[in-house]
Amino acid sequence: MASISSAELNYLVYRYLQESGFTHAAFTFGYEAGINKCSIDGNLVPSGALVTFIQKGLQYFEMEANLSNCDADLEEDFSFLQPLDLITKDVHELRQMISERRKKLQKERKKEFEKEHEGERVRVREKDRRERDKEVEKDRREREKEVEKDRREREKEVEKDRREKEKEVEKERRERQKEVVKDREKVENDKEREQQHGDQTVRKMVIDHEDRVPVVKLEENGAVGGPESMDISTTSTSQLFEIPSSDVTILEGHTSEVCACAWSPTGSLLASGSGDSTARIWTIAEGRCKPGSQNSPLNVLVLKHVRGKTNEKSKDVTTLDWNGEGTLLATGSYDGQARIWTTNGELKSTLSKHKGPIFSLKWNKKGDYLLTGSCDQTAIVWDVKAEEWKQQFEFHSGPTLDVDWRNNVSFATSSTDNMIYVCKIGETRPIKTFAGHQGEVNCVKWDPSGSLLASCSDDITAKIWSMKQDTYLHDLREHSKEIYTIRWSPTGPGTNNPNHKLVLASASFDSTVKLWDVELGKLMYSLDGHRHPVYSVAFSPNGDYLVSGSLDRSMHIWSLRDGKIVKTYTGNGGIFEVCWNKEGDKIAACFANNTVCVLDFRM
Numbered sequence: 001m002a003s004i005s006s007a008e009l010n011y012l013v014y015r016y017l018q019e020s021g022f023t024h025a026a027f028t029f030g031y032e033a034g035i036n037k038c039s040i041d042g043n044l045v046p047s048g049a050l051v052t053f054i055q056k057g058l059q060y061f062e063m064e065a066n067l068s069n070c071d072a073d074l075e076e077d078f079s080f081l082q083p084l085d086l087i088t089k090d091v092h093e094l095r096q097m098i099s100e101r102r103k104k105l106q107k108e109r110k111k112e113f114e115k116e117h118e119g120e121r122v123r124v125r126e127k128d129r130r131e132r133d134k135e136v137e138k139d140r141r142e143r144e145k146e147v148e149k150d151r152r153e154r155e156k157e158v159e160k161d162r163r164e165k166e167k168e169v170e171k172e173r174r175e176r177q178k179e180v181v182k183d184r185e186k187v188e189n190d191k192e193r194e195q196q197h198g199d200q201t202v203r204k205m206v207i208d209h210e211d212r213v214p215v216v217k218l219e220e221n222g223a224v225g226g227p228e229s230m231d232i233s234t235t236s237t238s239q240l241f242e243i244p245s246s247d248v249t250i251l252e253g254h255t256s257e258v259c260a261c262a263w264s265p266t267g268s269l270l271a272s273g274s275g276d277s278t279a280r281i282w283t284i285a286e287g288r289c290k291p292g293s294q295n296s297p298l299n300v301l302v303l304k305h306v307r308g309k310t311n312e313k314s315k316d317v318t319t320l321d322w323n324g325e326g327t328l329l330a331t332g333s334y335d336g337q338a339r340i341w342t343t344n345g346e347l348k349s350t351l352s353k354h355k356g357p358i359f360s361l362k363w364n365k366k367g368d369y370l371l372t373g374s375c376d377q378t379a380i381v382w383d384v385k386a387e388e389w390k391q392q393f394e395f396h397s398g399p400t401l402d403v404d405w406r407n408n409v410s411f412a413t414s415s416t417d418n419m420i421y422v423c424k425i426g427e428t429r430p431i432k433t434f435a436g437h438q439g440e441v442n443c444v445k446w447d448p449s450g451s452l453l454a455s456c457s458d459d460i461t462a463k464i465w466s467m468k469q470d471t472y473l474h475d476l477r478e479h480s481k482e483i484y485t486i487r488w489s490p491t492g493p494g495t496n497n498p499n500h501k502l503v504l505a506s507a508s509f510d511s512t513v514k515l516w517d518v519e520l521g522k523l524m525y526s527l528d529g530h531r532h533p534v535y536s537v538a539f540s541p542n543g544d545y546l547v548s549g550s551l552d553r554s555m556h557i558w559s560l561r562d563g564k565i566v567k568t569y570t571g572n573g574g575i576f577e578v579c580w581n582k583e584g585d586k587i588a589a590c591f592a593n594n595t596v597c598v599l600d601f602r603m
Contacts, residue, residue, distance in 0.1 A: 007033075011040050016050040065094035115377075119356030122375040122399045122416075123334070126357070136551060137574055137592065140532065243569040247600035251282055253300060257573075258590035260319055263581040266326030269343060270581075270588050272596045273317030279303040279331045281345060284586065284598055301345035305333050319360055323367040328384075330370055332358030338372050340384065349387045353380055359401055366408045369425070373400035379413045381425055395421045395430055402443045406450045414441035420455055422467070434465050436472050443485045447502060449494045452518065454504055456483035462506045464518060474521030481510035484535055489560075491543040500543045503560065507534035513548045515563065525563030529556045536577040540601075541584040549575030555589050557601065569599055 010033040017026035030036070046052075256275035263270055270282045281301040306315040316334040323330070328348065329341045336354035338361060341347055356375030363370055369390065370382040379400055383390045398416035405411045410424040410431065420441055422432035439458030446453055452473070456462040462476040462483055485507050492502035503524065504516040513527040513534055532552035539546055545566070546558045551574035557567040573593030580587055580601075587599045 007038055008040065011035060011038055011042075011045070012050040012053065015042070015045060019047060061094075066098055116355075118377070118399070119336075119375050123357060133551065133574070133592075136532070140552070241565055241568050243567050243599055247288070247602075248569065249284075249598040251280075251300070251596040251598065252594070253280060253302070254278070254594045254596070256594060257576070257592045258594060258596055259317065259576050261577050261579055261588050261590040261596055262320055262322055263579055263586075263588060264322050264326040264343075265324060265582055267343075268581070269326070270596070270598065271320050271322065271329050272588075272590055273320045273331060274594070275316045276594075277304065277306045277315035277317070279305070279317045279320055279329070279341070281329065281341075281343065282596070284581075288600055303329075303331065303339075303341050303345055303347070305331070305335075305339065316357075318358060321362055323363045324365055325367060328363075328367075330361055330363060332361040332372060334358075336374060336376070338370065338382065340370070349384070351380075351382050351387070351389070353389050353392065354378070356399070359399070360403045362403055362405055362411075364405045364408045364411075369408070371403050371405060371411055373403040373413055375399040377415070379403055379411075379423070391425055393421075393423050395419075395423070398440075401441065404444050404446055406446050406453075412444045412446065412453055414444040414455060416440040418457070418459075420444060420453070420465070422453075432467060432470075434470070434472070436463060436475075437461070439482075442483065445486055445488055447488045447518075448490060448492060454486050454488065456486045456506055458482040460508075462486055462504070462516075464504070464521065474516075474518075476504075476506065476514075476516055476521065476523075478514055478523050478526065479506065479508040479510050479512065481508055481533075483508045484533065485537065487537050487539060489539045489543045490541060495543075496541070497543045503543075505537045505539070505546055507537045507548060509533040511550065511552075513537055513546070513558070515546070515560065525560075527556075527558050527563060529558075529565055529568075530554060532574070535575065538579050538587075540580050541582060545601075547578045547580065547587055549578040549589050551575070551592075553591075555587070555599075557587070566603065567601065569597070571595070571597055
């Protein structure tokens with residue numbers, strides 16, 4: 001490679017000083033460098049030659065720093081360097097700088113890649129959970145078939161034994177009759193002899209022997225009639241609490257499992273959300289239920305979340321909630337979008353910003369904000385009137401499982417990262433952090449006054465927290481398996497039932513529901529009536545009763561006075577959610593067999 005001479009470099013510096021207006025400096029430098037003796041033709045040197053020469057040198061230096069002997073580096077992004085770095089550092093230092101930059105860029109890309117695939121992992125996990133639930137349901141049906149088969153076999157054995165006993169009784173009866181006939185013949189013979197001999201003692205024997213016949217008949221009647229009377233009594237007792245079919249309306253129309261249901265707070269509308277990519281708004285007539293199925297287009301509106309074919313899993317309706325006025329219904333879907341519908345079934349707004357399925361969705365009491373929690377690890381507050389997001393809260397390191405408003409501007413969130421955060425609109429950090437659970441926090445709920453927060457987790461505990469302290473007030477440890485959901489009773493200060501004690505209910509995969517004294521943090525009742533996981537509980541509006549729904553297909557209504565079942569209903573599929581209407585005279589339940597049931601409740 002040709003090198004530049006000192007005379008040529010001096011001439012470039014001289015021209016640079018002249019072109020830059022440094023006349024005196026240029027004269028002095030030209031005199032001392034002997035520029036007038038230089039053989040360079042100034043007309044051949046373009047303007048700005050020194051700057052161009054230095055720039056090209058720096059570019060070469062930058063290229064040299066980006067390239068190494070390793071061919072793999074050719075595929076990496078070209079890293080531009082600052083001129084000061086190029087001037088002050090040698091090639092080795094520059095290559096070290098570029099290497100560190102590339103490592104940092106690779107870490108950022110890896111983090112972004114993991115974030116993008118987190119949603120897919122949770123979706124696979126949710127799919128696995130549903131598959132497990134289906135397997136549980138399948139196993140339960142198989143067990144029921146086995147139990148039914150065993151029951152029939154036992155009935156056959158019992159029937160066989162009964163017939164054998166009847167044969168033995170009949171045989172014994174005939175033997176007795178033969179003995180009686182034989183005795184009678186003997187008596188008749190004795191009678192004739194007595195008539196001949198006038199013996200009165202023999203006549204007494206005749207009366208005693210003749211009296212045996214009605215005694216045998218009485219024993220036979222008793223043996224046949226006794227068990228029948230006992231069976232009738234047992235049957236009437238078992239049917240005492242069963243809700244009759246005349247008080248049940250079955251709503252058909254969904255083509256996949258129904259995951260969520262909610263009554264309008266002001267009217268007789270019932271909303272349901274399903275895995276068939278639709279939500280439905282049912283108009284339920286006031287008064288007594290009409291028995292049987294209802295799927296007439298006159299009493300239901302279908303809210304389609306996808307055009308064309310349904311049953312797209314990305315469009316599953318996972319959660320829904322009515323605003324306080326009962327005029328708008330919000331739905332959350334697996335596609336990460338929240339939608340707002342009118343009571344006429346019209347799509348008012350589609351809210352898109354989440355990058356993963358929405359698991360929880362709630363209106364604030366005022367109805368101006370909608371809160372959503374997503375698998376993308378964030379919660380978003382939406383301005384309903386402006387139809388745009390107001391603030392996104394990115395505090396969790398795992399999917400957001402539940403959200404619940406404390407008041408109109410602050411709320412709590414829970415996640416698979418075991419953490420609970422209390423957030424406020426306008427604040428960039430949580431105003432409270434609750435750490436204490438050792439497993440995924442499935443549900444969070446504020447009490448009616450907004451002063452206490454309850455949470456439940458896969459760590460088999462429920463906890464009660466206060467904004468006045470960082471640690472939990474009570475640690476509730478009586479369940480033996482994961483706790484799926486919790487609910488506060490509508491009682492205590494600030495409610496319509498201020499004279500009733502505030503109670504917390506927890507529902508678990510251990511098949512039980514437990515009621516807790518919140519003030520003492522002690523167990524009040526353990527409601528043991530289900531045989532499979534309990535997915536949902538709800539208090540009646542007056543706080544006197546609790547309804548529970550389980551995968552064992554049964555729904556029990558419990559009295560809070562003594563913790564006993566007062567009513568029960570068994571459907572044809574596992575129950576995912578139960579809820580009361582505002583009057584407290586109807587209960588809705590959504591089932592895995594694609595139906596929604598509405599039951600009349602009267603005591």
